[in-house]
Amino acid sequence: WNKAALSIVVVGASGDLAKKKIFPSLFALYHDGMLPKNFTIYGYARSKMSEEEFRSSIEGSLGCRLADGAKCEETMGNFLSTCRYQQGQYKSVDDFGKLSKRIAEHDGGHERANRIFYLSIPPSIFTDVAAAASEGCSSDSGFTRVIVEKPFGRDSESFQELSQALSRHLTEDQMFRIDHYLGKELIENLTVLRFANLVFEPLWSRNYIRNVQVIFSEDFGTEGRGGYFDNYGIIRDVLQNHLLQIVALFAMEPPVSLEAEDIRNEKVKVLRCMKTMSMDDVVVGQYRARSIGGEHHPGYLDDETVPAGSICPTFAAIALFINNARWDGVPFLLKAGKALHSRHAEIRVQFRHVPGNLYRNKMGLDLDRATNELVIRIQPNEAIYLKVNNKVPGLGLKLDVTKLDLTYKSRYNNPLPDAYERLILDVINGDKRLFIRNDELEAAWSLFTPILKEIEEKQISPELYPYGSRGPVGAHYLAAKYGVRWGDIV
Ligand code: BG6
Numbered sequence: 491w492n493k494a495a496l497s498i499v500v501v502g503a504s505g506d507l508a509k510k511k512i513f514p515s516l517f518a519l520y521h522d523g524m525l526p527k528n529f530t531i532y533g534y535a536r537s538k539m540s541e542e543e544f545r546s547s548i549e550g551s552l553g554c555r556l557a558d559g560a561k562c563e564e565t566m567g568n569f570l571s572t573c574r575y576q577q578g579q580y581k582s583v584d585d586f587g588k589l590s591k592r593i594a595e596h597d598g599g600h601e602r603a604n605r606i607f608y609l610s611i612p613p614s615i616f617t618d619v620a621a622a623a624s625e626g627c628s629s630d631s632g633f634t635r636v637i638v639e640k641p642f643g644r645d646s647e648s649f650q651e652l653s654q655a656l657s658r659h660l661t662e663d664q665m666f667r668i669d670h671y672l673g674k675e676l677i678e679n680l681t682v683l684r685f686a687n688l689v690f691e692p693l694w695s696r697n698y699i700r701n702v703q704v705i706f707s708e709d710f711g712t713e714g715r716g717g718y719f720d721n722y723g724i725i726r727d728v729l730q731n732h733l734l735q736i737v738a739l740f741a742m743e744p745p746v747s748l749e750a751e752d753i754r755n756e757k758v759k760v761l762r763c764m765k766t767m768s769m770d771d772v773v774v775g776q777y778r779a780r781s782i783g784g785e786h787h788p789g790y791l792d793d794e795t796v797p798a799g800s801i802c803p804t805f806a807a808i809a810l811f812i813n814n815a816r817w818d819g820v821p822f823l824l825k826a827g828k829a830l831h832s833r834h835a836e837i838r839v840q841f842r843h844v845p846g847n848l849y850r851n852k853m854g855l856d857l858d859r860a861t862n863e864l865v866i867r868i869q870p871n872e873a874i875y876l877k878v879n880n881k882v883p884g885l886g887l888k889l890d891v892t893k894l895d896l897t898y899k900s901r902y903n904n905p906l907p908d909a910y911e912r913l914i915l916d917v918i919n920g921d922k923r924l925f926i927r928n929d930e931l932e933a934a935w936s937l938f939t940p941i942l943k944e945i946e947e948k949q950i951s952p953e954l955y956p957y958g959s960r961g962p963v964g965a966h967y968l969a970a971k972y973g974v975r976w977g978d979i980v
Pocket of ligand 1: 669708727728835
């Protein structure tokens with residue numbers, strides 16, 4: 491490992507994602523001693539910048555997660571001294587060639603020189619950059635790996651085009667398609683919870699589970715990203731990837747092993763078992779302006795970067811069904827929205843009623859609220875808790891719903907790593923478990939393309955909901971149709 495040099499090239503180094511996530515995560519890995527000894531980071535972008543200007547442009551966003559003051563500052567200085575900048579055009583083989591020469595000069599003397607390219611760029615130039623970088627700047631003595639961020643297309647057709655174009659320049663082995671939700675601690679824990687605990691796996695089916703909810707809620711609007719967002723909408727931005735990936739991991743059959751291919755084989759199988767959705771099972775919404783406590787919050791259409799009259803959904807709720815022996819008939823209710831009342835993401839698993847419950851309608855037990863529920867709170871304040879019925883201590887017999895509660899903050903001292911830290915480390919180690927395979931995406935797009943097309947072709951107007959509210963009423967009717975009440979709203 492120390493005989494090899496590693497260069498991490500962040501293409502699109504002056505962009506938002508690079509500043510907010512990629513450089514801070516690389517620094518956190520460095521700080522924790524997780525990067526190989528001989529590593530160098532290269533920022534690659536079109537703007538003219540000196541090395542010093544580049545370093546100071548990222549310095550402010552690095553941050554010391556572990557508050558160890560002076561030591562962290564020293565570490566930050568050392569980290570910054572490994573960061574170099576290369577100006578270049580995105581489509582230019584020559585410019586990538588210049589970078590390659592620089593890397594080779596720097597890495598000379600190592601047996602192997604590995605290279606990772608993080609494409610933090612708009613999807614419209616993915617293919618051009620992949621072509622130029624692979625021709626001009628691949629490693630000839632080690633591995634070349636490329637990290638790509640969503641969106642991977644807008645529908646099945648554009649996905650196929652992108653995928654074929656990329657495959658002309660990169661092998662499947664070289665490509666690491668990120669879905670950062672898979673790097674979140676509680677999602678990484680999902681398979682542990684299920685497969686390493688006897689109390690859960692036997693209950694993990696239609697026999698005991700009544701419904702599953704996967705909820706994503708943000709308490710801010712598109713704020714400045716409206717121009718980008720309007721091309722995609724919340725279904726492509728969050729449901730087709732983050733939420734669907736969670737369902738796939740949640741619902742897959744036990745894999746043969748924990749190897750990447752075995753896990754991804756099971757995910758693809760369950761994705762393929764998902765039933766095509768009809769618009770009766772979809773609700774779309776868009777937030778409108780609202781004043782809260784004297785503060786004005788603009789609506790989606792007030793964002794200057796959003797085209798006038800846009801019907802792009804900023805909220806969507808869907809009911810999804812899996813046609814297989816394990817899940818037949820169990821509604822998976824997914825909802826995601828921007829500008830809602832709070833920021834949280836969670837999975838809620840509602841179990842069936844206890845058959846012949848001796849406490850039915852007695853002792854204050856409301857059967858509907860008293861079903862066991864397992865909640866996996868992905869963020870914030872990460873936690874897993876199980877709602878159970880319990881006798882209120884004392885002489886009488888009164889029941890109460892209470893929680894067996896594993897709140898991470900009280901159980902574990904260490905701050906949780908950011909999803910990007912885990913994922914970048916996995917790329918360095920060549921571990922593909924948490925990366926999306928081409929056929930997973932193919933299945934995900936076939937599931938969503940028909941409704942996306944219908945929404946666009948029929949120009950289906952979103953239901954308006956006020957900024958900071960709980961979203962459109964339609965989402966409650968959708969859940970009610972399947973006898974469900976959204977758990978995060980009760
Ligand atoms: C991104 C979406 O993938 O995930 C954003 O494009 C969204 O719209 C973000 O805000 C949410 O990520 P997190 O980790 O902050 O929940």
